Amino acid sequence: MAHVNPHFRQLPGSYLFSEIARRTAAYQEANPQAALIRMGIGDVTQPLAPAVVEAMHAAVDDLAAAESFHGYGPEQGYGFLREAIAQHDFAARNIAIGADEIFISDGAKSDCGNIGDIFSLDCKVAVCDPVYPVYVDSNAMAGRAGDWDPAAECWTNIYYMPTTAENGFVPALPDQPVDLVYLCSPNNPTGTVLGREALERWVRWANKHDAVILFDAAYERFVVEEGVPRSIYEIDGAETCAIEFRSFSKTAGFTGARCGYTVVPKALVRDGQSLHGLWNRRQCTKFNGASYVIQRGAAAVYTAEGEAQVEATLDIYRANAATIRAGLEAAGFAVYGGVNSPYIWCKTPEGMGSWEFFDLLLNRLSIVTTPGAGFGPAGEGYIRLTAFNSPEATAEAMERIKTHFA
Amino acid sequence: MAHVNPHFRQLPGSYLFSEIARRTAAYQEANPQAALIRMGIGDVTQPLAPAVVEAMHAAVDDLAAAESFHGYGPEQGYGFLREAIAQHDFAARNIAIGADEIFISDGAKSDCGNIGDIFSLDCKVAVCDPVYPVYVDSNAMAGRAGDWDPAAECWTNIYYMPTTAENGFVPALPDQPVDLVYLCSPNNPTGTVLGREALERWVRWANKHDAVILFDAAYERFVVEEGVPRSIYEIDGAETCAIEFRSFSKTAGFTGARCGYTVVPKALVRDGQSLHGLWNRRQCTKFNGASYVIQRGAAAVYTAEGEAQVEATLDIYRANAATIRAGLEAAGFAVYGGVNSPYIWCKTPEGMGSWEFFDLLLNRLSIVTTPGAGFGPAGEGYIRLTAFNSPEATAEAMERIKTHFA
The missing domain is CATH 3.90.1150.10 (Aspartate Aminotransferase, domain 1)
Incomplete structure (x- = not known):
């Protein structure tokens, strides 16, 4: 049965x-x-950028001829895209993230949903309230959420952190043991951001408690104010406590094309194991790489x-x-x-x-x-x-x- | 921690x-x-079919203009592709599978790897030996495989079914309780197929024991011999005991483009719950649909x-x-x-x-x-x-x- x-x-x-x-x-x-x-x-409603369209057409043509055909690509994504990301999204902002710490996927939703595969089922999860439902539902499916309390509209084993006007949309540090913390900045749904000081506080806390921050930066390209971190890796020490999710969806109009990426620093170790190695193993087993056509389009986002x-x-x-x-x-x-x-x-x-x-x-x-x-x-x-x-x-x-x- | x-x-x-x-x-x-x-x-090494290439170019052009732009698509896939599949892969062969029982994805590997999400962790898993490693590794990651025995090169809690020349590459029915059975025909790696009689035996067994067959038909388009089933749904009763995985990878050269699909019949119920509903919930939570460009290309496979x-x-x-x-x-x-x-x-x-x-x-x-x-x-x-x-x-x-x- x-x-x-x-x-x-x-x-x-x-x-x-x-x-x-x-x-x-x-x-x-x-x-x-x-x-x-x-x-x-x-x-999004605006069309893809002409440079992206051109790159996708060229990639489709690559697949149309035996000499330029691309079959299975690397599960982690093509070097041309990982390197463009490392250069433009990180090195150009003085952030030390290697191309081989970047995993290309079909979107941040998949990665946010699947990242739980590499963690123990007994991890205690914290989320902001209000929150993007994927963080909660994917953990509920895995059994980390406890029971649903319909009156409170909460799961009994999820640690909810109110982020409201009252606290300036900055969640307070947990007052009880917590293992995995989802943070999203710029935030969905509140549209607010976590400043440098708040992120420094979270990174210190996570390193002290050996917690892991799952940082959703899907909207980072909307950041315009000076001094607002666009990546958690702008914070010293984040490389030993944080995984970051990024997306081409809202930033380059890829909601229908599908492409995102996840950064797992090699310095991030728990239980003596490299989370980079674990995520690599997960992706190699349960994912076969993002579409070549779409990865070529995403790479064009980084051309001038x-x-x-x-x-x-x-x-x-x-x-x-x-x-x-x-x-x-x-x-x-x-x-x-x-x-x-x-x-x-x-x-x-x-x-x-x-x-x-x-x-x-x-x-x-x-x-x-x-x-x-x-x-x-x-x-x-x-x-x-x-x-x-x-x-x-x-x-x-x-x-x-x-x-x-x- | x-x-x-x-x-x-x-x-x-x-x-x-x-x-x-x-x-x-x-x-x-x-x-x-x-x-x-x-x-x-x-x-594969041969290029995409010209009709597929043309459809992908047209789809890229759709994304290049606001009037024809496609953002988030249905998590289950676009109707145009689900209906083409239902018509050509099933109705045309007198198999009653509805378009809404078909879930489009970025490939059969993802679906084979992720399907375990909807089953209890205490399910006992059976695989053929030799076997496509994804079935085993994805269950090992979830904790269903027990311990790895390096001497035997086996997991202690996986039920291995030898499929060799000695038994005509047809695995024998299990002699102990088993809940999930992976069958692959045409088979990777042996290249052999399961005939109608063998599949009928398996379907009878699965229905009798309330087991679920996870049927990998990624290579079905290579079937040329009359009478060899191309889908497990050619067998009466399969709709109450089987999930089928299909792929455009080997059959239409999509290993780099990425597209596949999974059939979960609405009649498939365990513990009083519809597996169709469970898979739909899983996909809506942890997947955002396959690329519009690639789905358009896949649909062109079904044109004359x-x-x-x-x-x-x-x-x-x-x-x-x-x-x-x-x-x-x-x-x-x-x-x-x-x-x-x-x-x-x-x-x-x-x-x-x-x-x-x-x-x-x-x-x-x-x-x-x-x-x-x-x-x-x-x-x-x-x-x-x-x-x-x-x-x-x-x-x-x-x-x-x-x-x-x-």
């Missing part, structure tokens, strides 16, 4: 975006004339041409984020994030729940957002808006909000 | 192909003039043009396999596989170990093969040859073998 993984049974449905879709569809059906503006889902084109696209999203911030503030809301991030985290009006505010914006202003409560209990009282719509639609949405609330 | 997964510690190094590479490099260095012919690794082009390429490999079979037989060897498969499994000369025969072929004839012992204890006494080299090199290799041994 093949038994199933018992830990799936307690997983609550991943109901957030389907519930948003359901309410949006109902509204649209009732109001077919309404000009809906979608600011809910965090997916590609970099300029990608920045120009990011500037569109950044300008949208500024429009949203300014619009919400002008309408009298307390607003966070949106400076080094495509996400804006907005406090709901006094006494209004996040689903209630979601419904108000949908039903009165035809604007789709994401209720903060969907990201965890401490997300209650906020909504998330994303900067990925067109500049025109973004501006129009803010006009509606200012007119209604100001 | 973050502890690592203790089950990685006992994993023996994945040393087979690196050891082959080491010995080959040493030979080449000592014999720089030798005209080496590689028949060891199972990677694409299908003809893919078959023409397969015919090159099939002719190579026939050349190898005929050459080895003419040289006096006992040969298996190579009819419905790109792999030929050749008995070593009386009393000669598989590494010894490997060395002989390398050092005397400059031919690289794979020693059967690398796939498990019951692979001792065999070598594997692959049909993926050029027709010219394949013929030349057989001339050398015939001249030397006949």
Whole structure:
């Protein structure tokens, strides 16, 4: 009798975006004339950079001829991409990360979800609240989360760290033993960043306790402010306590193309074993490398041409984020994030729940957002808006909000 | 203190192909003039079909313009590909598999490696011996394999089923309780197939014992003989006991492009839970869909043009396999596989170990093969040859073998 993984049974449905879709569809059906503006889902809308497109076409042509054909590539990714990353994302910023410490994948979600394979099932996991659900759900599936408490909307064995306006969106160090800590900066969903001092505190703590920080930097290319770390490896000592996840999804429009990477420093050792070696073994056994075509496209992001084109696209999203911030503030809301991030985290009006505010914006202003409560209990009282719509639609949405609330 | 997964510690190094590479490099260095012919690794060499290339170019162009841009796709894969598969790989062969029972991925290796996520850790696993190492290693990492016995080169808690010439390469039904059974047909490494009767026996057994068959059909498109099942779902009752893995790698040259799929029938239920639902939840949490560009390319395999082009390429490999079979037989060897498969499994000369025969072929004839012992204890006494080299090199290799041994 093949038994199933018992830990799936307690997983609550991943109901957030389907519930948003359901309410949006109902509204649209009732109001077919309404000009809906979608600011809910965090997916890009601008096309790939021309340099990336050109590189992908060339790579497809490589596969079209026997002389230039590429079969199985290295499970860790091609040298041309690992070296471009090491050079541009790290060496150029004086961070010592070797090309062979970089593992290319089909995306940061896969890596964030799969990284648990290399850790013991008895590791105690800490996450920020609100949080990107993958960190929690992947650990719940593995059995690290304990039981689901539907009343508290929490897992009994996950250590939740509230990150709210009250603590400046900087989680406090744990007051109990914790082994694996997920940190995300620029943060999804709050759009806020962890400054150097906060990261230094976390790195000191992790090294002292032999914990491991799983640092999600998928949005690092949105960082514009001087002094805000774009990588945890800007912090001394991070190489002995942190794994970093990166993505080409939001930064270069690869949400459909699929490419990301994970840095596992060789200096990172637990139980006398190299985590680099463990992740390499995991990837060699359960992954066969990212697509050659897509890796060629990703490498073009690091050419002078590609970099300029990608920045120009990011500037569109950044300008949208500024429009949203300014619009919400002008309408009298307390607003966070949106400076080094495509996400804006907005406090709901006094006494209004996040689903209630979601419904108000949908039903009165035809604007789709994401209720903060969907990201965890401490997300209650906020909504998330994303900067990925067109500049025109973004501006129009803010006009509606200012007119209604100001 | 973050502890690592203790089950990685006992994993023996994945040393087979690196050891082959080491010995080959040493030979080449000592014999720089030798005209080496590689028949060891199972990677394709022919380019992608023109229809596939055209579809990939068109898909890249889709991503180059905002109007046709594709961001996040469905985690389960695009409808256009799932429907093409359901139609051509199943409905056209009178197999009732719905498009929504098909999960597109970046390759069969990922799915074979990740499928264990949905099963209990106390499941007892059975594999054929010799075997594709991913089935064993992924379960060893999860903790289902027990301890590694270096003398026997076996895991103490894996149930090994010898599949050798003695039993016609058809594993016997287990004589003890077993929960998960990996079957691969056409088989890697032996190149042999499981006939209808053998599969019917396995399906009856699995349904009777509530076991689950994990059926790897990555090489199904090489089947040419009438009556040989290309899918386990050709067998009545398989939909309540089997998951099937498929790949575009060997069949359409996607080893570098990356695409595969997994079928989880909705009728497959264990512990009262739908495995389809569990796999869907796993994929939605830890995977973000295969690349849009590559899925478009894969869909072109099912056009009339694409299908003809893919078959023409397969015919090159099939002719190579026939050349190898005929050459080895003419040289006096006992040969298996190579009819419905790109792999030929050749008995070593009386009393000669598989590494010894490997060395002989390398050092005397400059031919690289794979020693059967690398796939498990019951692979001792065999070598594997692959049909993926050029027709010219394949013929030349057989001339050398015939001249030397006949």
